Amino acid sequence: MLRLHNTLTRQKEEFRPLDPKNVRMYVCGPTVYDRIHIGNARPIVVFDVLFRLLRRQYGAAQVKYVRNITDIDDKINNRAKERGVAIGALTAETTRWFHEDIAELGCLPPSVEPTATGTIAEIKAMIETLVEKGYAYEAQGHVLFHVPAMMERPPLPQHVYGLLSRKNRDDLIAGARVDVAPYKKDPADFVLWKPSTPDLPGWDSPWGRGRPGWHIECSAMARTHLGETFDIHAGGLDLVFPHHENEIAQSECCNGRPFVRYWLHNGFIERGGEKMAKSVGNIDKVRDLLDEFPGEALRLLLLKTHYRSPLEFTKEGLREAKADLDYFYRALARVANVEAEQGVEPAGALEALNDDLNTAVALASLHYNSGLALKEDDPAKVRAAKAIIAAEGALLGLLQSSPDAWFRWQPPKSPAAIDEKKIAELIDLRLAARNAKNFKEADRIRTELAQQGVILEDGPTGTTWRRAS
RNA sequence: GGCCCGGUGGUCGAGUGGUUAGGCAGCGGACUGCAAAUCCGUGUACGUCGGUUCAAUUCCGGCCCGGGCCUCCA
Numbered sequence: 001m002l003r004l005h006n007t008l009t010r011q012k013e014e015f016r017p018l019d020p021k022n023v024r025m026y027v028c029g030p031t032v033y034d035r036i037h038i039g040n041a042r043p044i045v046v047f048d049v050l051f052r053l054l055r056r057q058y059g060a061a062q063v064k065y066v067r068n069i070t071d072i073d074d075k076i077n078n079r080a081k082e083r084g085v086a087i088g089a090l091t092a093e094t095t096r097w098f099h100e101d102i103a104e105l106g107c108l109p110p111s112v113e114p115t116a117t118g119t120i121a122e123i124k125a126m127i128e129t130l131v132e133k134g135y136a137y138e139a140q141g142h143v144l145f146h147v148p149a150m151m152e153r154p155p156l157p158q159h160v161y162g163l164l165s166r167k168n169r170d171d172l173i174a175g176a177r178v179d180v181a182p183y184k185k186d187p188a189d190f191v192l193w194k195p196s197t198p199d200l201p202g203w204d205s206p207w208g209r210g211r212p213g214w215h216i217e218c219s220a221m222a223r224t225h226l227g228e229t230f231d232i233h234a235g236g237l238d239l240v241f242p243h244h245e246n247e248i249a250q251s252e253c254c255n256g257r258p259f260v261r262y263w264l265h266n267g268f269i270e271r272g273g274e275k276m277a278k279s280v281g282n283i284d285k286v287r288d289l290l291d292e293f294p295g296e297a298l299r300l301l302l303l304k305t306h307y308r309s310p311l312e313f314t315k316e317g318l319r320e321a322k323a324d325l326d327y328f329y330r331a332l333a334r335v336a337n338v339e340a341e342q343g344v345e346p347a348g349a350l351e352a353l354n355d356d357l358n359t360a361v362a363l364a365s366l367h368y369n370s371g372l373a374l375k376e377d378d379p380a381k382v383r384a385a386k387a388i389i390a391a392e393g394a395l396l397g398l399l400q401s402s403p404d405a406w407f408r409w410q411p412p413k414s415p416a417a418i419d420e421k422k423i424a425e426l427i428d429l430r431l432a433a434r435n436a437k438n439f440k441e442a443d444r445i446r447t448e449l450a451q452q453g454v455i456l457e458d459g460p461t462g463t464t465w466r467r468a469s
Numbered sequence: 470g471g472c473c474c475g476g477u478g479g480u481c482g483a484g485u486g487g488u489u490a491g492g493c494a495g496c497g498g499a500c501u502g503c504a505a506a507u508c509c510g511u512g513u514a515c516g517u518c519g520g521u522u523c524a525a526u527u528c529c530g531g532c533c534c535g536g537g538c539c540u541c542c543a
Binding site: 028029036037039044073167236238239241265275276278309312314320324327352358361363375446455456459 | 471472473474475480481482483484490491492493494501502503504505506507508535536537538539540541542543
């Protein structure tokens, strides 16, 4: 039985989908104006594991995973202007980069990937309903959600504003660090629709030409693809307030139904003890890291820490993740010609993941079984270990490559100093030298290859090689 | 100021009211022509002060420290 930590209750709860034939999850996707950094990648990767787990539990066809692309935003407009490119070109290119990057991190594509600009009609419909119901008002070309209206007339019993983030309106106002816009009736009100200028993207609406505010798009995309109430909504911890709080307000006031049953939030990647963020200037872009390390090492690094804990990012940690994978792949290499046992359950990893996605404990199981694959001689145990490694790897989205490919990986931007044919020739020469007991020459060749980043390993079945880290 | 979250051995990192997490690094050994890899052995930690308890790292409270949200942010 899967248990998940629900931000609504701050407790682990048993996960029971509304409809086991249609399990629905939504993850907040990127605003497409720049390459993602490793912090942005964390929710994509950890909730990819959740997606895999749910698919295994309920069947791949029974799980619907929606992850949006936010392609209308001030940051996008500004970046396009800076770079002198069309907004549509910028968002298309950035979306492509995003897909490339997360594919290298081993993430499955979501079932649906809607865009904000593709959901304008639905957004406008929701805003109209909110105005009709008296939860929103128009002011100077803006439409604003009126927080006091929700306080006075909760759409559902107990569903007042601040339920998720545990903030109340007075606290928010007391802590406000930003001037309140003059057209707001209440300082806590937030924008659903705002006017646009002729040079920027905009759509006609009952309130004039404009564009959606940030929060409403997710409400609209979620409702369109998952319905008024669905199971899981996930994202980074920084989205709890205001983004998710506002989504709840809009959706529940509009629909008159509960919005989301389980809210999941991942902790931050940190660098130097601080949250990794563009505004802090301590980001590492996924693309830059992929130039130095295999994507799988990045993925493993993200899974070595429980998703709700902070994760201090270092290159050293990334090197360790790569070394962990070396071990797993060595185990797979040893059992390459063994036929895996059929019908084996990835029991260790499954049990761990069912406990609020405890990937760290799941990985301990992978280590244990890799150890078995490396040292066991009993054929039955080896066959079982191979099957478990494969199954646990699939659940975690790891070990989908071949050992050969893994050990011969090299940074994409630094092409091989030496090609595989040349390596094979040198290995043959060294073998001849060894057979002639000319160890001096054999060692010279070993050293020569080492200088080219190639490490030789003499085994019972001959000499193999791998690229140094 | 308000509201959250966290402080685990050299390091990373799980977890638990009383019995081993695990990984990495280190050290010792085996294996190897030399290596690499692998294997075996090896480390009794839980911010601080109180409280509850037969028993607390684990529950409660104070304190210290760190981080986050309250503004765009994964």
